[in-house]
Amino acid sequence: MPTAAIEVRRPYSGAEEAALLDAVQEALVTALKVPHWTTSIRLFVHEPQRFRAPPDKGERYTLVTIDCFAGRSIATKRALYQAILQKLGLCGIPADHVKVLLREEPRENWAIRGGLPASDVVLEYDVNI
Numbered sequence: 001m002p003t004a005a006i007e008v009r010r011p012y013s014g015a016e017e018a019a020l021l022d023a024v025q026e027a028l029v030t031a032l033k034v035p036h037w038t039t040s041i042r043l044f045v046h047e048p049q050r051f052r053a054p055p056d057k058g059e060r061y062t063l064v065t066i067d068c069f070a071g072r073s074i075a076t077k078r079a080l081y082q083a084i085l086q087k088l089g090l091c092g093i094p095a096d097h098v099k100v101l102l103r104e105e106p107r108e109n110w111a112i113r114g115g116l117p118a119s120d121v122v123l124e125y126d127v128n129i
Contacts, residue, residue: 001112002028002068003040009048010059016091017043023087024064031080032072034125060097062088069118070104071127077102
C-alpha cells in the first residue's frame, strides 16, 4: 500500500504530469512488487520561490517521498531508487536533480479496508522482499 508524493518546482503540461505520476507508479510496482491498484500517488507543483532547492539544482529539482510498510531489504530499496531515477529520467529529469525519501511504518500504523489496522489484513503481496 505504498503512497508517494512528487514535488516539483515548475509547471508541467497535463501529459507531462501524467508521465511523472506513471513513472513513479511503475517504479513502485516493479521494485516493491505491489499491485498497481494499491498505490496512491500525488503530484504537488510549487512556485519556485515556495520550494527551495539545493543551489546547484534548477527548476527540474524533484522530491519523491514514499510511505510504505516496513520490511523491504536494502537491495529492494536500492532497486526502487534506481527505478525512480530511470523512469523520471525518461521524463527529462536528471538523476542528480531527484531526491527520494523513503519512510517505513509498521503495518499497525496504517488503517485500511474500512479502518482495520493493516497488521490485521492479509495482503495480496509480500512486504519482506
